[in-house]
Amino acid sequence: MSNPMSSERLDTLPGHFHGFALMHIAMRRDAARLTAAAPRLTARGLDPAAQWWRRLRDVIDWHHRSEDDFLWPELLRQNPQFKPQADEIAGDHTELDRAMDQVTTALTTPAGxxxxxxxxxxxxxxxIDHLADEEKIVFPVFAQLPARDYLALEQRLVRTAPPGVLTYLPPWMFDGADHRSVQLVAATMPPPVRLLGRTVLRRRYERQLAAVLTPR
Known part of the structure; x- marks a missing residue:
């Protein structure tokens, strides 16, 4: 029996899925970073941590909104047999939104x-639960698309990102990522984006990241 496809096991995924997988990996990584930083944060460190959190939440909000508004409808258009799965994950981001609201409140109030x-x-x-459930449903559907069609769909998805998210994505996705996956995903990016992601955007990203790596 083959292994279920999961971003927690990149070897279970075809190479053209790795961009989507790296986003899920980065979300779990930063959720763990926030949990590790939380007991060490003082009132003085809340504002820098809140700024970092806003960037992360912007990415997560865009990722899930683009799924609901673009990716799932497009998959359904290309493959009407996707409807049961689309119905199953419709509105599935509500609980996650509430959980993120609680973090935002904690980072922006005196009792934070x-x-x-x-x-x-x-x-x-x-x-963690949401991403695992989503991958069980959608990765098999992704696998039904030819690699070229899937990558074209993914590139259209990325173009829905607002500028602030778009400039955050390369260093965020590649932070600590598997080297082979980075190479596969970087090859789909325009050369100027790859260069900026390794230089200017990475330096900006690392300055903000310090708020949770070395909390005050």
Missing amino acids: PTALLGAAEHFRQVL
């Missing part, structure tokens, strides 16, 4: 450090 640990851990668990 006290409330953040529980909110961060709840967000992490909801996210």
Whole structure:
């Protein structure tokens, strides 16, 4: 019996899925970082952490909104047999939105450090469960598309990202990522984007990341 496809096991995925997978990996990675930082954050560190969190939430919000508004309808248009799966995941982001709201509140109120640990851990668990459930449903559907068609669809999806998200994606996705996956995904990017992702955008990304790697 073959292994179920999962972003937690990149060897179970064809190479052209790795861009989508790296986004899910980056979400889980940063949820773990937030949970690790939460007990060490003081009131002084809340604002920098909140700025980092806003960038992360913008990416997650876009990723899930683009799925609901573009990716699932497009898959359904190309493959009407996707309808049962599309119905199953319709509105599936509501619980995750609520969990992210709790983190935002904890990071932007005076009682934040006290409330953040529980909110961060709840967000992490909801996210892990959501991504696992989503991948079980959609990866087999992705696999029915020829690689070229899938990549064309993914590139159209990325073009729906607002500028702030688009400039955050390359360093965020590639942070600590599997080298082969980085090579596969970078090859689908325009050369100027690859260069900026390794230089200017990466330096900006790392400055913001310090808020949770070395919380105050």
